[in-house]
Amino acid sequence: MGKYIPATPEERQGMLEAIGLTSTEQLYDVVPASVRVQELHLPSGLSELEVSQKVSALAEANETFRSIFLGAGAYHHYIPAIVKSITSKEEFLTAYTPYQAEISQGVLQSIFEYQTQMCELTGMDVSNASVYDGATAAAEAVLMCQERKRKSVIVSGAADPQVITVIRTYCESRDVPVTVVPAEGCATDPAAIRALLTKETAAVYVQNPNYYGVIEDVAAITNAAHEAGAKMIVGVNPISLGILKTPGEYGADIAVGEGQPLGLPLSFGGPYLGFMTCKSAMMRKLPGRIVGQTTDHQGRRAFVLTLQAREQHIRREKASSNICSNEALCAMTASVYLAAMGPKGLRQVAESSLSHAHYLAAELGKRGFTLRSGDKPFFHEFLTDCPVDPVVLNAKLAEKGILGGLPVDGGILWCCTELNSKAEIDRLVSIVEEVCAQ
Amino acid sequence: MKLLFERSCPGRGSDLLPPCDVPVTQLPADLCRESAPQLPEISEVDLSRHYTELAKQTHGVNDGFYPLGSCTMKYNPRIDEEMAALPGFTNLHPLQSLDTVQGALEVLHTAEQYLCEITGMHAMTFQPAAGAHGEYTGLLLIRKYHQSRGDAARTKILVPDSAHGTNPASATMAGFTVVHVPSNAQGGVDLDALREVAGPDTAGLMLTNPNTVGLFDPNILEITQIVHDAGGLCYYDGANLNAVMGHVRPGDMGFDCVHINLHKTFATPHGGGGPGSGPVGCKAFLADFLPAPRVVEKDGVYALETPAHTMGQVRSFYGNFLVVVKALTYILTLGKEGIPEASAGAVLNANYLMKKLADRYTMSYNTLCMHEFVMSLEPQSHAIGVTAMDIAKRLLDFGIHPPTMYFPLIVHEALMVEPTETESRETLDEAAEIFLKILDEAEKDPEGLHAAPHNTAIGRPDEVAAARNPILRYTAP
Incomplete structure (x- = not known):
């Protein structure tokens, strides 16, 4: 019997001897004796059949609605059948972040395709490879807009309350002042935003359609933000962009949103997908992974993780964000969904x-x-x-x-x-x- | 190979939806986009083959040995996937009334109890969606704690120079200043240097133990004591928890909060870069600062609660819930016997492979390692001009995913090898032979190695050109 460990007890003994030890315990001799664990207070391991029954019972304890x-x-x-079929392929499921481009062209190309689709959908120039969800995408977008003399952000009170809460959390620790403009009749009043804009305003965040479903006067708000020298961030529902004017068309600087509607099941809130697209001018401030096209030494088209000088593993405390793992498989899901649906x-x-x-x-x-x-x-x-x-x-x-x-x-x-x-x-x-x- | 967009042909596609069965609503033209997005128009068979081809150009754990140090690329059990795909989980809306989601809340509550037991913590949040997100959340706990005591002077986070890049980046995001602590000759924290920097401005220490050179710091109790004596808190980066589960607990080593990478230690798949899950556990005195909401249980009924002094939220809803389902399935399978066995297996495999390579490769530290070890190609680099990169790229030709390269930063020409417990002795033996064979090749024909890999879909890509002239999306010719 094994719990995903191939080595038999005899093999393990042989391997211990090969490294000059006699017992497994000796591997942990370096750990101070006073803190060595005697036994974990957990249930004993179960067979796959028992586990399957136990977890299925938990699933059945929920009520789902048709x-x-x-x-x-x-x-x-x-969710079209082809989506699940493609995204459950083990190569995609079990790969790590594509650091080794030569054996990761599949994942890298899929991200490049995703980036292209998100740019098309939002009418923007550049997309990253995803962040955790729509709320963190909005918060990261606010941090992208920080300038030396422009810190504060004005947030529409008609945005999703959870998004506002996450923006507040991210801003609090960076000492970024947040002003929330109360919604009027389920919508954002452009005049109220205009009245609050100052020389210190870094960005305005508006959701469109907003939390109440209302299609906002985003063009007026964008103009107001730009006239005051602030950046415009808009949170969008990607499905709505099948019809609605794009952030690119009304001149937003950054578009973010929750990608879950693009082929991801409800799943009690996650995994979901945060997408972020922006104008070229802000490309080097975009957080997270970005895939670029290049060539190999034979001139063949190749894809790589690029612009890494922004990232934590190179810049450490000076990085644009700490993000490492994102939601790659969810981004692929969205990409397959959009390809299956077509325009x-x-x-x-x-x-x-x-x-x-x-x-x-x-x-x-x-x-x-x-x-x-x-x-x-x-x-x-x-x-x-x-x-x-x-x-x-x-x-x-x-x-x-x-x-x-x-x-x-x-x-x-x-x-x-x-x-x-x-x-x-x-x-x-x-x-x-x-x-x-x- | 072709891009999705290059396979597109106007008019192709599938009939996926019925026609609209109510009068179609027309929005005013000024609210509508001028033209449709240029999404590919593609038949289902072409779409299916496109991704089959992409899958062939993707190396996952199921394609072969993946000793990528610090990433814990262990096998991802299939039952975990099957459980997470149950409709009772996938079809649940996160805002349903609580009486209809008792099973899901029990998943979160049980996973919290088990993971708290494994880490020696008292409370946990599943909201962080990845390890770095967990680091950020843990640092906010520390920030809130000092604020609650009116201790505004604590603005510095101590980070060893061997730490992952996410540590200093997370500290900055959480509003702290980073102070680097040098390593000692054994790869551990230099205690004198730590004593020197720990003081009234210390908010906390972030530490990975075993650290990024694969060694357990034997001074760990002194380290956490020094930080506590200075009034700071200790944060455990759980990236390397896979070495010590069931053998020693962060809580017992003196850590006050911890993040865990469910997508490393608890066998959930990495998905080519996520979704992960980075739950954060803490001691009781920090629980009131955790993100909202938290799952609580009373008389067998589960409810949600907002902690008294919550930091707010770091993500929507309850985090990457399905990943937690997978991790819980894994813990139930392994149980109290299997958890420590997995860690011991990981440590045994790492030492076995290190021993097989130690005669020819230079090990950074000449001692038993934990779940991973770091080799330095510095001697070869000086003698014959063969680098860690060359060895890594040649490994690709043999179907082995290379170790982590050029990390940790304190070792020159580093290759960091983490075999994990799910590899068999034969796999390790074969890998060792390949590592040694490549070194033979390097000595005979160093130039030849610079051209590797030879058998992959592409050769080494021009990364400089990619960054200099960024092409980040497809544009139709």
Whole structure:
């Protein structure tokens, strides 16, 4: 029996003798006796069958929903079969960061392709190979904008609250002042941002579509930021860019976002994918791995990790970021997803999500669930009033196998994707009607 | 080989979605992008073959020996993958009501208990998504602790000169100034130098033990004592935990907080550079500063709690949850017997391979090592002009992933070798023969070695050109 150790006890004894020892214990003679562990207080090891049963029972102790109307930072989209099939290939799964380019062209090329797709999607010039998630991407973007005399950041209060919290954490330790502009009617007021901009403002962060699904007046905010000499960072939902104007088109300096909607399952919050793209001018401030194209000595096209002078293993305490491992396999997942979908498929996902959300909003509107964002344009999420207690409503929906929207400020933040068919929406609405009538 | 974009042909693709079944919403034109993104249009068969070809040009643990020092490239068990792919985990929305995610919370809670036992800590967060992210989180714990005591003078983090680059980079991100501590002749921390720099401005020490030259620092109890006496805290970089699990615990060595790389020590795959997971454990007195939320259990029911003086969040939700599922599966499989056995196996394999190479390769330290050892090609470099890089590149021709090159910085022409416990004696014997054969080649024909590798998809790439004229995306001709 072995726990992934091929050497038998006899082989181990032989190897010990080969290095001049008689027992395994001697390998640890250097450890002070007073702190040597006698026995770990853990259960004994189990067979694969037993482990499988035990962990499966944990999975089954969760309730999963076929019909999901909850978004708020994690989105339920269809994942084409080819995506999982490709990303579970053992070569991709078990490789390390591609330091040795000669035997890592596969991973390196896939990252180069991912970088290209993210630039296309966001309309920007340069992409890195990924960071941990959308929230850390936003925080890293804020740190990218630090200049000697410009430190502070203005953050839209209509952004995802978790993103704002992570930005605050990253900024606090670097003494970067953060001002959050409260949302007005589920949106950011460009005038409120303009009023706060000073000569010390390094950057403005706005999410579009924002946490409430509203499509912001990003062009006005970008202009205001630039007029004051500050950088514009925009957090985007990558699916929305199948339709919406790109950060490049309205002149943002950095685009970041949560890449999970691009083929990654909900997975209770992770692994997810933080993407970051920027204008060429900021290329050398971008954190994380970046893959570049070059040639080998025979002139053949080759891909390598490049611009490493930014990174921790070269610059140490002067590095642009401490990031080492990123989310490479998640980036490959997004890349395969985008290739499988193609430009038409991506547009279809965006259009279906948008249209389902608008259909649901209209149906709910007829039943007293008034839009809190008024007539502002929205993408695939929207916040409504809730004539009954949202927690009670969600409990009733759960009984019918439906995961309702997120209770927010006494209302509900709803989300639709291409997976919420008309029949599913109609069923939701009829149950909502029943609950409200009770 | 061709890029995805070079395989694209307008009009190709797959019917993946039904037509929209509600009236299509039209947004005002000024909100919409002017043209579609130039994504490849590709048939499913071409897409499938494209990645099969890319996979053939990727060396993973499953393709062969991978003794990449400091990265712990052990075998990634298949059952761990199968468990993490269970729909009861993958289809869970992170914001579902807590009564519907009790199994997932139990995963986090149980993994916390087990990993705290292994590291000698009292509380843990899974929010950090990688080792460096864990370092950052641990340093914020230290920062919050000193702040809570009104001790604003503690602005310096002590880092040995043998440390990973992430240590000083993380310290800077956490708002500290880095003070380097020199190593002694045995590769450990120079105690006198440490005493000299430890003082009222010391926030803490970051230490990897065993360190990056693969040696356990026998003075560890004195080291942590010196830092504590000066009023600082001790941070354990868990990068090399695979050497000592079940034999000695960071908590017992005097460390106050620790990060673990689940993607090294706990056998979860590296994915070509992530997703990893870098949970951070701490002693009870630091638990109130941990990121929010934390999983708590009462009478068999799991809930989420915000620690009293939380640092906030370092990532969204609960970190890389599926990676934690894999690590928990691994711990359940190994158990209290298998965990120390894995570490002992890693140390045995490293010493066995070192012994086989020691007659011909110069070992940096002439003593038993832990889970890895560092050789120096400095003698060959001076005598025949063959470098660590040349040896590494020639190894590629034999299907072996080279050791870590030119690290740690305190050893010149370094090759850092970490075989891990999951390699058999035959694999180590064969690898040793290849290492020795390459040295023979180097002595006979040093020039020939500069041209290696010969059998790989590409030869040595021009990295200087890549950085000088960056081409970072495909552009259609």
